Amino acid sequence: MVRNITISISAILSIFIVISAGLPWTATYTASYASVNNGEDEDNFTSNSRADNNFVILTFGNVPSSQYEYAKPILDRYDFKGSFFVVCNWIDSNIDGSRMTWQQIETLHNEGHDIQAKSMNHKRLTEIPHQVLEYEIGEPKECLQERGINPTVFGTPYGDGKDDPTVINTIAKYYDFAITGFADLMFLRCDGWKSSDQDDCRTFYDNGTLTLVNRYSIRESSQDSHNREYQGDNTKIFEEFVKEVNSQYEYNKDGNIKAIPIIAYHDFDDGTDPSSTDVELFEREIKYLYDNGFRVITMADLGYDEENHYLYIKDLL
DSSP states (O other): OOOOOOOOHHHHHHHHHHHHTTOOHHHHHHHHHHHHHTTOOGGGOOHHHHGGGOEEEEEEESOBHHIIIIIHHHHHHTTOOOEEEEOGGGTTOOTTSOBOOHHHHHHHHHTTOEEEEOOSSOOOGGGSOHHHHHHHHHHHHHHHHTTTOOOOEEEOGGGOOTTOHHHHHHHHHHOSEEEEEEOSOEETTSOOOTTOOOOSOOSBOTTSOBOSSOTTSEEEEEHHHHHHHHTTOHHHHHHHHHHHHHGGGGTOBTTBOOEEOEEEEOOEESSSOTTSEEHHHHHHHHHHHHHTTOEEEOGGGEEEETTTTEEEEGGGO
């Protein structure tokens, strides 16, 4: 007796993509489908039907030359752009070539990548005098403007400062936004946090208290933390990546974008250093975004509604 077997087109395509990429089918398909489908009938799931709801921002911090050598060619291959947060005094600072040069930064900028500021010397902003704080936050804007680059976003070293009014107010003098903390998703109306009752992204409550999340405390997810947690286990790190980028699905419907994942990278290597991102893993992650219809945008693509106090994606207006 012959059994009737039904396989959806989406499942076949998913299997084909994984096999053609030379990736382990079991771990990849299981993680991808379980995270994306959320229990829905698979015949109702296609990457095209979710394309208008899938966004991700990729950030690259601290100007290691490995970003230019390894990450940039992969981004170029898939026509994706990243947001590069630079520490000005680290550029051209190493004779061993471990940091990017100004020529490389300018090439990234000229090719459409987003260049933003991440201090002058990568100091902990909550542990330095006010005069030094002003220099570490304000000077990078001038440093980049001298090169024809106008940064509008500041990335705090170590993610510090989100609950420090002095740090936040200093950033607000020079920039439109800042990344100062960690989470799997950033809610564009700053209203998705269980520990807060706020319903918009204003910086301070009416009583003058700093809000938990605002335009100067945007959250990102650190790939480094997964690298350290799983000690080079690329299968587990990839599963975490897939889960994070698809966690927006329950919030974003019919082109109404309420939350986006922002994924942060630093160093890249061949897998020998568990605190760095393996280059093959990075390509696998970027290919996953491409194959599943994600729109990769940059921090420069975010806008802010001054009247209603929320973030938005400019192209969606």
